[in-house]
Amino acid sequence: MSDGTAGSYSGVERRGLMFVLSSPSGAGKTTLSRMLVEQMPGLQMSVSATTRPMRPGEVDGRDYYFVDRPKFDEMVGAGEFLEWANVFDNRYGTPRAPVEAALAVGRDVLFDIDWQGTQQLRSRAGSDVVSVFILPPSVQALEHRLHTRAQDSHEVIRGRMKKAGDEMSHFDAYDYIVVNDNIGVAFESVRSILRAEQLKRERQVGLDAFVRGMRQQLEG
Numbered sequence: 537m538s539d540g541t542a543g544s545y546s547g548v549e550r551r552g553l554m555f556v557l558s559s560p561s562g563a564g565k566t567t568l569s570r571m572l573v574e575q576m577p578g579l580q581m582s583v584s585a586t587t588r589p590m591r592p593g594e595v596d597g598r599d600y601y602f603v604d605r606p607k608f609d610e611m612v613g614a615g616e617f618l619e620w621a622n623v624f625d626n627r628y629g630t631p632r633a634p635v636e637a638a639l640a641v642g643r644d645v646l647f648d649i650d651w652q653g654t655q656q657l658r659s660r661a662g663s664d665v666v667s668v669f670i671l672p673p674s675v676q677a678l679e680h681r682l683h684t685r686a687q688d689s690h691e692v693i694r695g696r697m698k699k700a701g702d703e704m705s706h707f708d709a710y711d712y713i714v715v716n717d718n719i720g721v722a723f724e725s726v727r728s729i730l731r732a733e734q735l736k737r738e739r740q741v742g743l744d745a746f747v748r749g750m751r752q753q754l755e756g
């Protein structure tokens with residue numbers, strides 16, 4: 537089925553993009569990411585590696601690659617990460633190979649990463665990166681969400697709330713800002729941003745030939 541880009545009509549592939557969601561912890565990136573992957577055909581989630589302990593219900597290889605610190609540092613040394621950062625006293629990094637493989641065949645890749653990682657991706661991939669910062673509707677709602685998620689200790693939640701202001705201070709480096717109050721509305725906003733970015737002229741490789749072909753048909 538066609539995705540509505542010229543490439544899917546002319547046989548030329550579209551250029552894949554890197555779609556980044558960041559937010560303070562608990563604002564809803566993981567929830568929105570899961571909804572996007574379910575509803576946007578061809579969108580591939582980047583699975584990060586982390587040194588943080590696994591939460592109840594998380595699956596190694598699906599939610600994260602859970603590695604110890606020596607293994608993480610070995611991966612850094614071998615240049616296996618596209619970006620990596622220290623976040624909340626743990627290390628997190630984006631494995632390079634799956635992202636490069638997806639982009640090479642014109643697939644879009646979704647990232648749930650912090651502001652430091654976004655900055656690194658932006659400096660490497662420039663306009664192939666589209667970034668969205670998710671804000672909570674209020675500080676109270678953010679704290680409530682972290683508690684109702686019930687996956688981190690009170691101490692960890694306190695630590696993440698302390699750093700929420702810091703994370704939020706980077707909102708102005710992002711292309712789009714979405715306030716996640718009602719999840720359905722926030723999802724529709726994020727989905728629309730991705731769809732519009734997919735349709736940008738510069739991402740549709742082969743437009744010239746496609747239009748030329750139709751013009752020749754019309755003239756001849």
Ligand SMILES: Nc1ncnc2c1ncn2[C@@H]1O[C@H](COP(=O)(O)OP(=O)(O)OP(=O)(O)O)[C@@H](O)[C@H]1O
Pocket residue numbers: 559560561562563564565566567568681682684685716717718719720722
């Ligand atoms: N709009 C919303 N209204 C109410 N609850 C929400 C909303 N969006 C997400 N949540 C809930 O808030 C909690 C935190 O969401 P989520 O895990 O998606 O946040 P996150 O930004 O990925 O956090 P982290 O950075 O810690 O991974 C979850 O329990 C989720 O179900």
Ligand SMILES: Nc1nc2c(ncn2[C@@H]2O[C@H](COP(=O)(O)O)[C@@H](O)[C@H]2O)c(=O)[nH]1
Pocket residue numbers: 558559560561565584585588619620621623624628629630648649650651652653654
């Ligand atoms: N720079 C990167 N940040 C990442 C990556 N994977 C996740 N994250 C960010 O870490 C925090 C905490 O995540 P949690 O799962 O422990 O709650 C959150 O802001 C994520 O966006 C990564 O590969 N690189």
